[in-house]
Amino acid sequence: MSLRALRTLHAIARHGSFARAGEAVGLTQSAVSLQVKSLEDEFGARLFDRSRRLPVLTEAGKIVLAKSEEVLALYDRIPEALGDEHALAGRLKIGAIQTALSGALPDALITLKRAHPRIRVHVVAGMSAELAAQVAGGELDAAVTTEPVRPHPPDLVWTPLYSDRFWLVAPKGNERKDQRELLNELPFIRFDSRAWAGRVIDRELRRQRMTVREEMVLDSQEVILHMVEKGLGVAIAPLSDDARLHLDLICLPFGTPQLTRRIVLLERQDRRTERLAEALTHALIEAGGRGAGTLEAVSAQGSP
Missing domain, CATH: 3.40.190.10 (Periplasmic binding protein-like II)
Structure with missing residues (x-):
């Protein structure tokens, strides 16, 4: 079983088509189809109903999607588990609004790299609402955004950074x-x-x-x-x-x-990369305190 094929399966479920999923994971549409076929052959079940214009998960597909989320979450936690408290390791994919990219985030990333050189951080830019949807969909581990206002995706938590x-x-x-x-x-x-x-x-x-x-x-x-x-x-x-x-x-x-407005670190409630995100949070609060407005106390907030 290929972990990449499972990630592709999740991308199809999020984006609604093989073509858009391919763009998200860096594969051609035909390569996405081959990965789906390999999963179907392995599990002996059709994962998508292809009789419609857009693919729809079958009942078997929904089961594989739910169970594979646990598999991927466990796999992503392996580097973090191997590192000790003072030598965190792993991959962290984050989003950030433009003001954070030109403000506190660069200094925070420098601080994080010095303290934990084995953490790899991938950064994408976007508006708060777009980044929140990507965090909720599992495309990002966390995002530096404005504190959420309604409407916003459910099942998100956030930690105040600065104002x-x-x-x-x-x-x-x-x-x-x-x-x-x-x-x-x-x-x-x-x-x-x-x-x-x-x-x-x-x-x-x-x-x-x-x-x-x-x-x-x-x-x-x-x-x-x-x-x-x-x-x-x-x-x-x-x-x-x-x-x-x-x-x-x-x-x-x-x-x-x-x-x-409060700038926050936005995460899903399951917090699959909690220790890595916590290290980034401390670095952002330190950087935000140097160049931003009022520093907020660190406390995770649920969606209002």
């Missing part, structure tokens, strides 16, 4: 204007509401009955700030204290009281 505060940012030359004047008079560059931070901003704008003249919707905070620096409009964004001090922009506290 950012929300600011209305505007180009220089508008120092005499208050928030309402800035939002009414200048084009608004909106943080994409698919991102959790974007939803928080939208909710507060509605609560304060602030009207905006929207001209752009972007999902990259770095790009949003660059647009504001070029004088193309105003925006609302969560910023660490360190990042804000390096901006050549007007920054006004946004929200009454000022809104904050």
Whole structure:
């Protein structure tokens, strides 16, 4: 039995087709089909109903999927079990939002590598909601995201790392204007509401009955700030204290009281790589405390 074939089986179940599963695991569609056939030959049962446009798991397929999850989880824990407390080893696949990638995460990875050189970390970028879905689906072991807001995948837990505060940012030359004047008079560059931070901003704008003249919707905070620096409009964004001090922009506290967001390490409840993720958590809290906002106490939270 091939562990890779079992991982492919899980990818098909998550993505809904052989082609998309192949893209996720780095195989051609024909190679995915061959791996499924090898599993069916080994177990003597059809795992998918192929009579429909998209493959559907049979009852036998559902059993193999559930049982193989235990097998893969046990296998992934072997490197961790071989390492002692002071020499952790294993693979950790994590996701991170852009502000973490340009902020605390690089320093945290350096700290982690120095303390535990046998840990291998693979990093992918994304928005919080997308990364949460990948953690829930087992594609990522953990993700550095904004604290989840509804709706979010169930069965997730998170550990607070550090906090950012929300600011209305505007180009220089508008120092005499208050928030309402800035939002009414200048084009608004909106943080994409698919991102959790974007939803928080939208909710507060509605609560304060602030009207905006929207001209752009972007999902990259770095790009949003660059647009504001070029004088193309105003925006609302969560910023660490360190990042804000390096901006050549007007920054006004946004929200009454000022809104904050917690950056968290998001995991599944089963926490298959708990010791590795715990080491990363400590490194992130240390790095976040150096360059971000208020440091939060470390306590795992269940989904609200």
